[in-house]
Amino acid sequence: MSIHCTLAGIGRYAPDKILSNSDLEKLVDTTDEWIVTRTGIRERRIADEGMTTADMAAKASAMAIENAGFTPEDITHILLATLTPDSAVPPGATSLALRLGIKHIAAMDVNAACSGFLYCLDLARAITHMDSDAKVLVTASDTLSHRTNWDDRTTCILFGDASGSAVVTADQGPGKGGRVLDIMLSSDPAWGPMLTVHGGYSGHPYKKGQPIDDEYFIQMQGREVYKHAVRSMTAISLELLARNGYTPDDVDVLVPHQANVRIIEAVGKKIGVPREQVFVNADRYGNTSAASAPLAMSEAYDTGFIKPGHLVLMTTFGGGFTWGSALVRF
Ligand SMILES: CC(C)(COP(=O)(O)OP(=O)(O)OC[C@H]1O[C@@H](n2cnc3c(N)ncnc32)[C@H](O)[C@@H]1OP(=O)(O)O)[C@@H](O)C(=O)NCCC(=O)NCCS
Numbered sequence: 001m002s003i004h005c006t007l008a009g010i011g012r013y014a015p016d017k018i019l020s021n022s023d024l025e026k027l028v029d030t031t032d033e034w035i036v037t038r039t040g041i042r043e044r045r046i047a048d049e050g051m052t053t054a055d056m057a058a059k060a061s062a063m064a065i066e067n068a069g070f071t072p073e074d075i076t077h078i079l080l081a082t083l084t085p086d087s088a089v090p091p092g093a094t095s096l097a098l099r100l101g102i103k104h105i106a107a108m109d110v111n112a113a114c115s116g117f118l119y120c121l122d123l124a125r126a127i128t129h130m131d132s133d134a135k136v137l138v139t140a141s142d143t144l145s146h147r148t149n150w151d152d153r154t155t156c157i158l159f160g161d162a163s164g165s166a167v168v169t170a171d172q173g174p175g176k177g178g179r180v181l182d183i184m185l186s187s188d189p190a191w192g193p194m195l196t197v198h199g200g201y202s203g204h205p206y207k208k209g210q211p212i213d214d215e216y217f218i219q220m221q222g223r224e225v226y227k228h229a230v231r232s233m234t235a236i237s238l239e240l241l242a243r244n245g246y247t248p249d250d251v252d253v254l255v256p257h258q259a260n261v262r263i264i265e266a267v268g269k270k271i272g273v274p275r276e277q278v279f280v281n282a283d284r285y286g287n288t289s290a291a292s293a294p295l296a297m298s299e300a301y302d303t304g305f306i307k308p309g310h311l312v313l314m315t316t317f318g319g320g321f322t323w324g325s326a327l328v329r330f
Contacts, residue, residue: 011063040261044160044286081116114318164294
């Protein structure tokens with residue numbers, strides 16, 4: 001039997017600065033028409049100079065904590081899903097804790113690339129099962145603009161900066177926030193080289209005085225990533241539905257990782273969820289990495305796309321490859 005937990009509050013943040021497709025036309029050899037046709041993305045948000053992953057995370061977290069009716073002092077654990085922490089040490093989660101004015105609690109980073117939010121949510125499910133008083137702050141935040149090669153037209157059109165957050169408590173029963181019914185996670189290291197950021201890590205260490213090369217930025221075999229993203233998110237979503245006794249007809253809203261509108265539409269079609277029940281905001285934010293799923297969930301909820309009582313299927317895919325799905329009853 002699956003262990004449930006509750007999303008007591010959710011929140012999000014995206015920087016004000018907009019980078020449109022026409023702005024990108026001035027940076028690289030591309031067109032608005034090419035970007036929209038291949039990806040559905042029209043604009044993305046970019047963090048201002050000096051704005052960090054933890055700065056954005058703090059804003060999304062504050063919204064989630066307030067929506068849960070808690071104060072930062074109530075939080076017992078911080079899990080930060082990110083591949084772009086402010087620094088390796090101190091960890092991003094303690095940088096977030098500093099901004100929230102929280103201390104003396106467990107705080108750690110989790111890197112599962114774009115799947116990080118669901119990975120953290122599953123950990124929060126375990127923590128709240130062990131400690132029924134736990135109030136786990138699960139925040140996903142990435143400033144991929146810092147790891148984007150702005151000379152590479154095959155990648156720089158895709159990504160944006162944002163944060164999404166949820167406060168997770170032990171199961172409060174039906175009708176209290178979002179009730180997480182089940183989560184499935186997976187990975188396949190064979191495909192790691194398809195999507196990488198190597199530079200500055202032990203496989204490609206920084207050496208003082210050496211120039212920063214392309215390895216420091218996102219490198220991707222887009223076609224392969226596309227195929228696997230569609231296959232993996234579809235397969236794990238169908239498996240998750242089946243093991244909980246649901247069919248695609250039971251799903252009210254699909255909230256997929258907002259990588260690319262074509263990927264989103266293909267996943268919805270293959271799972272069997274009608275297009276009008278699939279939430280999309282990739283057109284306005286691009287791919288915001290780990291933040292993508294909670295940013296979409298929070299926006300879908302606040303705009304009434306997700307309504308109380310809805311069965312929501314979330315699914316994510318990222319470098320590694322890593323992927324996952326979650327079922328939430330709102
Ligand atoms: C990246 C992506 C949009 C590229 O679309 P695609 O249809 O696969 O396009 P290709 O890479 O095959 O490139 C087709 C052509 O467009 C060109 N091209 C690539 N980027 C371009 C751009 N921004 N503007 C104009 N032309 C571009 C290529 O150079 C290629 O030209 P060629 O045929 O002369 O060699 C698509 O593969 C994708 O979305 N992949 C998944 C990426 C993703 O979501 N990653 C994150 C997952 S977490």
